[in-house]
Amino acid sequence: MQWAVKIDMALPRPIRVILRGVGQVFFCGNAVTGLVFLVALYIGGTTAGLAATVGVITSTITAFLLGFSEDDIDAGLYGFNGTLVGPCLFLFLENTPLLWVYVVFAAILSSVVLAAMIKILTPYKIPASTSPFVLTCWMFMVAIYSFEALSPSPVLPVPGIPEAIASANLPVAAWLSSFTDNTIELWYVALAKGIAEVMFADNVLVGILFLIGILITSVRGAVMAFCGTFVGVLVPIHLGASQNLIEMGLYAFNPVLTMMAVGWVFLKPSTGTAILAFLAGILTVICQAALANFLAPIGLPTLTFPFVLTMWMFLFAAGMSKHWSS
Template sequence: MEWSWTVDKAIPYPLRVIFRGVGQVFFCGNAVTGLIFLAALYVGGITAGLAATVGVISSTVAAYLLGLPDDEIDAGLYGFNGTLVGPCLFLFLEHSPQLWLYVVFASILSTIVLAALMRILQPYNIPASTSPFVLTCWMFMAAVFAFDSFSRGPVLPAASIPTEVANISMIPVEMWHVAVSKGVSEVMFADSVTVGVMFLVGIAITSLRGAAMALSGAIVGVITPVLLGADKTLIEMGLYAFNPVLTMMAIGWVFLKPSKRSIVLAFLAGMLTVVCQAGLANFLTPIGLPTLTFPFVLVMWMFLFAASKSKYWGSN
């Protein structure tokens, strides 16, 4: 929407960059959208909102201090991984005063990892996306065993042997809108229907197609695991949907030329992301780490690499 870009440019520069960084979590480099996302996080929980704020500021400031390209900083590209790092660590680790310092360190590292991966992937025209966030959080969650000031939280899965799912009954019809909405909100670790709706509104302000892809991804992330017989509780919590949300936005809106073919490819990618997430979850279970957004990253990379070889998408 044109008015949002007018407002975007009217926001003072430092705040504009910070809000754009938050918006880039959903590929939206719009400060108005980012402001809505950040407000939604505070609605979901003050701690999550503060952690995201600390994360996006730390990662963005680190980009300035490292002398990274101004145009990339201005677009918020060095802010979105830090935005995710903060709420992630506060969700999976026990809260303590030292955890805020941990978030700052992790957010700074996410910027360094992003800059390195952007350089590595640049010849292939493939985005690093949220891979710095994933790699950084895995490292920092594993590192808590070495520090007496930190400990794993109850949400972080304990290391174990994968077992067959038992809770596979069909989810009630009245829970479908909850599962879909939470599928969107869980992208930023928020377990809230309201937050999910606010995220969709924020995306729609930047792009109606982007919002349609996000909503479609959430729906795919509910229908596909239901058909495959996944855990009912995980589906209702939106935990199978947040990765397809990002995958379908990436393939169907951001990185390939919008067309009917790219929509079909996006739906295929979204469905396969569910399978990839299930596989990666079992792969990581013995070491007690969550998948985070790595299923999205892996599927997106494979589809974009494959698209570059295709007669249908290679020229886009």
């Protein structure tokens, strides 16, 4: 929207760059959208908001001090991985004063990893996206087992062998045809949290604000995000996934990013790429389940790696197709 672009350009450069970094979590290089996202995070929890703020500022300053691309810094590309690092580590690790120092070092590393990934992937015209965030957080999560001063939170998965689920899920028919107050609420909560969980927020209002923020930047982007969270609820229901995970939006946040990337950002927007995005979103759900089981023995969460892996495969394949165009 033009008014958002005008406000974005009118802001002082440091503020504009920082807020764009927050916005780039959802591919939105606009400071107004970034501000909406940041406010939403603070609504979801002060600690998460502060952690994201520390992360985005640290990673952006690191990129500037190390002399990385000014254009990339201005676009907020060195901010969004740091934005994710902060709330992620505060979710999966025990909240202590030392953890703030840990987050700062992780945010610094995320910018270094991003620069390295850009160097590796640019010849193939493939974005690094959130891969630096994933690699950095995995490293910092595993490292704590060697440090007495840091410990995992109850949310960090306990290492173990994957087991088949055995839960009292609602049958598929109940989700799809029984329009009771209970099932309507289940859908509403699951869809909203699917968007909120991109930044680790277990909050319906945060998800709604995130969607509004995306809409400020792009209608198509918002449509892809909503379709992504819908796919991330509908597909696991049919496959018989854990109802608890579905309700929490934990199967939806990766398809949200995948469908935005394939259907809006990196391939030419068209009906064809929208259909392709749906396919990518469905496959992201399966990829997430597979990676969750693969990582279970070492006790690591998938984070956004299912999105990264699926997006990379589709974008690499796009270079081989006469039908896809970037």
